[in-house]
Amino acid sequence: MAVDNSTAIKRTEFLSGLRDIIPILLGVAPFGMIYGVLATGAGLSNLDAQAMSSVVFAGSAQFMLVQLLNVGMPTIMMILTGFVINLRHALYSASLAPYTRPLTPLWKMLLSYVLVDEAFALVVMHYKQPNDSGYRHWYFLGAGLTLWTTWQLSTAAGIFLGAQVPASWGLDFTLALTFIALTVPAIVDRPSLLAALSAGVTAVLARNLPYKLGLMAAALVGILVGLWSEKK
Numbered sequence: 001m002a003v004d005n006s007t008a009i010k011r012t013e014f015l016s017g018l019r020d021i022i023p024i025l026l027g028v029a030p031f032g033m034i035y036g037v038l039a040t041g042a043g044l045s046n047l048d049a050q051a052m053s054s055v056v057f058a059g060s061a062q063f064m065l066v067q068l069l070n071v072g073m074p075t076i077m078m079i080l081t082g083f084v085i086n087l088r089h090a091l092y093s094a095s096l097a098p099y100t101r102p103l104t105p106l107w108k109m110l111l112s113y114v115l116v117d118e119a120f121a122l123v124v125m126h127y128k129q130p131n132d133s134g135y136r137h138w139y140f141l142g143a144g145l146t147l148w149t150t151w152q153l154s155t156a157a158g159i160f161l162g163a164q165v166p167a168s169w170g171l172d173f174t175l176a177l178t179f180i181a182l183t184v185p186a187i188v189d190r191p192s193l194l195a196a197l198s199a200g201v202t203a204v205l206a207r208n209l210p211y212k213l214g215l216m217a218a219a220l221v222g223i224l225v226g227l228w229s230e231k232k
Contacts, residue, residue: 010138017126017142024118028059028147029154035062036158042070046159053155057148058116060215061085088219092120099127103137111137114144121186195226 032053039049044066056062061082068078092115100108123140187193199222206214 006135009133009135013133013135013138014142017123017139017144018146020122020126021118021143021146024122025146025150028118028150029157031059032151032154033158033161035059035066036155036160038063038066039155040159042066044069049159050152050155053151056082057113057151058082058086058089059151084213084216087216088117089115091219091223092117095124096120096127100137100140107137111140111144114141114148116144116147119144119147121183125186191226191229194229195222198222198225 035053036049039052039062040046044052052062052065056065064085065078065082068081073081093112096115100111103111119140122143126139127136183196187196199218202221203214203218206217208214209217
């Protein structure tokens with residue numbers, strides 16, 4: 001009976017993660033489609049473009065790498081740029097570590113693979129809710145796998161069908177809307193408000209820094225301001 005109950009809880013958590021991430025997919029799908037168009041336009045084969053989405057699975061890094069490839073950037077610079085852009089995932093991991101510490105190494109490896117911006121924003125709010133089921137990592141898995149599947153399908157759509165989408169549609173604006181939708185519900189107190197404002201201002205002021213360093217600067221400023229305001 002205990003086994004049946006635990007299975008039901010896992011299924012409920014998994015399906016809840018899948019359900020909660022669906023509204024965010026409206027912004028993710030066009031973004032993946034645009035990547036597919038740009039990747040093939042930069043000279044990547046269909047297989048290589050799809051493989052990057054499967055292996056890298058990080059939209060902002062993939063966009064930057066495609067742009068660097070298009071201008072003939074040396075490989076080592078592309079690797080370093082991708083590393084810098086994705087450093088924010090280390091911050092995400094540190095935030096989730098207290099919740100995932102009891103999990104097995106295999107579970108941690110799986111969840112780290114599907115840990116992207118949208119999944120983090122949703123999952124961290126779920127972890128902060130009162131819940132002692134012990135199976136909240138299944139929620140993480142449900143949200144992450146749904147995002148991953150959507151990203152692969154939208155990339156494929158961009159590769160094979162994207163050439164028929166007029167550039168004048170400007171689908172890339174949906175990415176900004178997605179992050180706004182993720183950020184606003186997370187602003188629940190003074191520290192989170194100050195962190196969001198300071199990070200936003202920093203991102204605008206540092207937008208011209210090379211290799212997307214402005215993104216890391218904004219993240220660090222937001223964290224420091226949030227920690228400082230919590231002590232006040």
